[in-house]
Amino acid sequence: METDPAPKLPPARERIGPISDSLKQLYPEVVTALTHENALQLLVATILSAxxxxxxxxxxxxxxxxxxxxxxxxxxxxxxxxxxxxxxxGFYKNKAKHIRACGVALVERFGGEVPGNLDDLVTLPGVGRKTANVILGDAFATPGITVDTHVGRLSRRLGLTRHRDPVKVELVLMELVPRAEWTDFSHRLILHGRKVCYSRKPRCESCPLAALCPNVGVKGLAQKRKRKRKFVSGRPNGAAPKS
Structure with a gap:
C-alpha cells in the first residue's frame, strides 16, 4: 500500500471542494443511521450511541x-x-442517568420539547456539541458539523487540520465547508471512515480520494504494524521460545 505523502498537494482550502464532490459521488444520499421518528427519539438514540x-x-x-x-x-x-x-x-448506568435527567430538564425548562438550538442543547445532561449537532442536522435541518472518531481521523489524514480536540476540528471544518453542507459532509466522512478509511488498515490503494489525500499518519501505521509483526511474544519472528 502506497502511504507516502502526495507531492505538492494544494492547501486544504483548495482541496475541500474536490474532496466534498468526490464524497457526494460516493455517498449521494446520507442520513443518520440511528432509527428515530422525532427529535426526542434522536436525542435518546444519540446518547445511547456513545x-x-x-x-x-x-x-x-x-x-x-x-x-x-x-x-x-x-x-x-x-x-x-x-x-x-x-x-x-454498554455503559448503561451512566446512559440511563443522563437520559432520565434529560427528560427532567426537557420538562422543567423546555415544555417537554427538545430545543432546536446549540446553546440550549448543550445544557442537557450527557449532551455535548457532537450530540447537539446530530440533533440539529437530522431533526431540525439546521446545519452542523458532527465530529466523531471518524470525522476527526479523516480530517487529519486528509490534511484538513492537525487538531485532535473535537471542538477545534469542528471549527476548522466550519471554516472550510460551506454552511449548507455541514451536516451532509459530516455524514459522508463518517461513512467513508466506516467503509474505506479504517482506523488501522485504511484502504488507500482503492480510495477515490487518494489523489487529494496526503495520508497524514498512515505511513506511521504501516511502520507500527511492521514492527509488531517482527516481534511475537517479546521475541523476533521465528525465534524459538526459551525453555
Whole structure:
C-alpha cells in the first residue's frame, strides 16, 4: 500500500471542494443511521450511541420507545427498568442517568420539547456539541458539523487540520465547508471512515480520494504494524521460545 505523502498537494482550502464532490459521488444520499421518528427519539438514540454501534442501538430503541414516548415518560421512569432496556448498548448506568435527567430538564425548562438550538442543547445532561449537532442536522435541518472518531481521523489524514480536540476540528471544518453542507459532509466522512478509511488498515490503494489525500499518519501505521509483526511474544519472528 502506497502511504507516502502526495507531492505538492494544494492547501486544504483548495482541496475541500474536490474532496466534498468526490464524497457526494460516493455517498449521494446520507442520513443518520440511528432509527428515530422525532427529535426526542434522536436525542435518546444519540446518547445511547456513545461507545456503541448505531446498529446495536437500533436493536434496542424499538422496545425503549414503545415503553417511553414523551420527555415526561423518561423523566418519571423507573431507573432500573430503563437500565435493563438499554443494557446492550454498554455503559448503561451512566446512559440511563443522563437520559432520565434529560427528560427532567426537557420538562422543567423546555415544555417537554427538545430545543432546536446549540446553546440550549448543550445544557442537557450527557449532551455535548457532537450530540447537539446530530440533533440539529437530522431533526431540525439546521446545519452542523458532527465530529466523531471518524470525522476527526479523516480530517487529519486528509490534511484538513492537525487538531485532535473535537471542538477545534469542528471549527476548522466550519471554516472550510460551506454552511449548507455541514451536516451532509459530516455524514459522508463518517461513512467513508466506516467503509474505506479504517482506523488501522485504511484502504488507500482503492480510495477515490487518494489523489487529494496526503495520508497524514498512515505511513506511521504501516511502520507500527511492521514492527509488531517482527516481534511475537517479546521475541523476533521465528525465534524459538526459551525453555
Amino acid at each position: 461507545q456503541c454501534t448505531d446498529a446495536r442501538v437500533n436493536t434496542v430503541t424499538p422496545a425503549l420507545f414503545a415503553r417511553f414516548r414523551t420527555a415526561r415518560d423518561f423523566a418519571t421512569c423507573d431507573i432500573t427498568e430503563l437500565e435493563q432496556l438499554i443494557k446492550p448498548t
